[in-house]
Amino acid sequence: MASPVSQFVTRFAYGARQLPRVAWYVGHSLVMRRLSENVRERAGTSVRPRAHTDAPIPKRNRLYADMARLFAQDLANVEAGLYPLPADHDGTLPDLLERSRLFFSDLPNVHRRREGGDVLQVLEEAARRSRPAYYLQNFHYQSGGWMTPDSARRYDTQVEVLFYGTANAIRRQALPPLHECFTGRDQRGLRLLDVGCGSGRFLDSCKQSWPRLPMLGIDLSEPYLEEARRHLRRWCWLNLAVGNAEAIPVADASQDVVTNIFTFHELPPKVRRIVFGEFARVLKPGGRLVVVDSLQLGDEPDYDGLLELFPQNYHEPYYGSYLREDFGAIAAEHGLTHVRDTNAFISKVMVFDKPA
Ligand SMILES: C[S@@+](CC[C@H](N)C(=O)[O-])C[C@H]1O[C@@H](n2cnc3c(N)ncnc32)[C@H](O)[C@@H]1O
Numbered sequence: 001m002a003s004p005v006s007q008f009v010t011r012f013a014y015g016a017r018q019l020p021r022v023a024w025y026v027g028h029s030l031v032m033r034r035l036s037e038n039v040r041e042r043a044g045t046s047v048r049p050r051a052h053t054d055a056p057i058p059k060r061n062r063l064y065a066d067m068a069r070l071f072a073q074d075l076a077n078v079e080a081g082l083y084p085l086p087a088d089h090d091g092t093l094p095d096l097l098e099r100s101r102l103f104f105s106d107l108p109n110v111h112r113r114r115e116g117g118d119v120l121q122v123l124e125e126a127a128r129r130s131r132p133a134y135y136l137q138n139f140h141y142q143s144g145g146w147m148t149p150d151s152a153r154r155y156d157t158q159v160e161v162l163f164y165g166t167a168n169a170i171r172r173q174a175l176p177p178l179h180e181c182f183t184g185r186d187q188r189g190l191r192l193l194d195v196g197c198g199s200g201r202f203l204d205s206c207k208q209s210w211p212r213l214p215m216l217g218i219d220l221s222e223p224y225l226e227e228a229r230r231h232l233r234r235w236c237w238l239n240l241a242v243g244n245a246e247a248i249p250v251a252d253a254s255q256d257v258v259t260n261i262f263t264f265h266e267l268p269p270k271v272r273r274i275v276f277g278e279f280a281r282v283l284k285p286g287g288r289l290v291v292v293d294s295l296q297l298g299d300e301p302d303y304d305g306l307l308e309l310f311p312q313n314y315h316e317p318y319y320g321s322y323l324r325e326d327f328g329a330i331a332a333e334h335g336l337t338h339v340r341d342t343n344a345f346i347s348k349v350m351v352f353d354k355p356a
Helices: 004-043 060-079 093-116 125-129 149-162 167-172 175-182 201-209 222-231 269-282 301-313 319-323 327-333
Strands: 192-195 215-219 238-242 255-261 283-294 337-344 347-353
Touching (some): 004 060, 060 167, 093 149, 149 167, 175 255, 192 201, 192 269, 201 215, 215 222, 255 269, 269 283, 283 319, 301 319
Parallel strands (some): 192 215, 215 238
Antiparallel strands (some): 283 347, 337 347
């Protein structure tokens, strides 16, 4: 049981780290909205049909209350010893300002793509040949798709703006089910694989909890892996490699834990099944898969309208089918047991076990 003083210090330190982050990204979101309205007013009528839903959309107060609940859970996890007081490693003020500049400077291109529906990234022939067609798109209308250094530098600002500064806190909700797996075991003998690791923010949280646990992150994007290398340079026992989730470059039954964060909604239904099969193949018997991704329809009924609007405003060609996907059934097809789902603001954590 922590003393009142150490509890106060933890809570104060947590608030001092998280509140300015939320203010920073909510501020970006408000400025972005104002800029978009200005551009729309100047351009006159849009050729694009207005995003529409008949389903309920949560009011701003509800969103803020649910964000507060997420942060309270994050802090409760810290106080319960499930992970240490988190560090987001956002960099120095000049780093933040540079990422902010990159974010805002791309908004006119995002707007043009949204209006024109131009979403097929032009790539060098070599990159095109070695990557699946579904991958070579401008998800979220972002410039460069997944394939440029600027896109990789911009990504985390985009995600945090979209999630009002909660993205890292959401990712951390995958740590308690990992804690259940790792408790009482020598971390040096375990293996964790993060598939579609992107810029490495989730691996950073894992390393803060289990610094000596060997971890591997794979992703199809070299520039995102380069950004992950830069972000994760403080850690050892960590490898990052180019790899396709459809053919994971590791041996059968070699991983204690596989994690997958914010990726399934960007995969076509057929590919989701192949990827699940790969997760089942590489997990050891008794191993655990933890997936974090968007809420689905009905998980939080008051959010259904928000979920339906998202792919109308951002290029997310597979999100509609993701919203209705039965992950428990896919897991069962591959011999994995669906343990539980836990909602985390606009996302959820799905836990699956491979029988021992
Ligand atoms: C929305 S991002 C999520 C990144 C990261 N997991 C996070 O927490 O932000 C999706 C990531 O999945 C990667 N990706 C998409 N399809 C993939 C595939 N078939 N194999 C490997 N990585 C893939 C993309 O390159 C991108 O980095």
